[in-house]
Amino acid sequence: MIMRSSLSSISSLASRKDLPAPALRTFFNIAEAWGLSAEEQRILLGNPSRSAFFNWKKRAPSSLAHDTLERISYILGIYKALQILLPDPAMADGWVKRPNQASIFGGRSALERMLSGNVADLYVVRQYLDAQRGGWA
Numbered sequence: 001m002i003m004r005s006s007l008s009s010i011s012s013l014a015s016r017k018d019l020p021a022p023a024l025r026t027f028f029n030i031a032e033a034w035g036l037s038a039e040e041q042r043i044l045l046g047n048p049s050r051s052a053f054f055n056w057k058k059r060a061p062s063s064l065a066h067d068t069l070e071r072i073s074y075i076l077g078i079y080k081a082l083q084i085l086l087p088d089p090a091m092a093d094g095w096v097k098r099p100n101q102a103s104i105f106g107g108r109s110a111l112e113r114m115l116s117g118n119v120a121d122l123y124v125v126r127q128y129l130d131a132q133r134g135g136w137a
Contacts, residue, residue, distance in 0.1 A: 019064070020062065020063060024064075025060070026072070027041075027044075034111070035097070040111070040115060044115070045072070046067050046068050046117075074119070074123055074125075077129075077130070078122070078125055078126050078129055079092075081130060081133055082096070085132055085133060096111045097109050097111050102128065104125075110128075
């Protein structure tokens with residue numbers, strides 16, 4: 001379950017004009033490290049139009065929807081957790097594409113779960129990794 005303070009933090013951040021550029025830049029760096037296609041990136045961001053997506057890659061907008069910032073926040077948390085759990089960067093970056101036998105993945109990769117398009121699936125992957133680390137940090 002998402003903590004109330006997290007939601008209010010995201011809501012207040014969504015109105016900040018200085019957040020979209022670094023958030024998107026970091027997301028695109030993670031997407032490159034994970035070897036994601038443009039379509040996979042679009043899905044993880046909440047399916048913005050192709051033109052909006054490619055405009056974001058050229059120049060970040062002055063604001064982003066709350067949903068998009070929430071999605072980026074989960075991706076950042078997933079990336080951070082993987083870097084902690086798997087200190088070898090290649091192993092950490094490759095984890096999202098490898099099949100996983102944990103019950104929440106059912107033999108599929110975390111990326112496949114995240115590509116359902118639902119923000120809740122990003123949350124589930126983040127929660128799983130946080131549990132593997134021993135809780136929120």
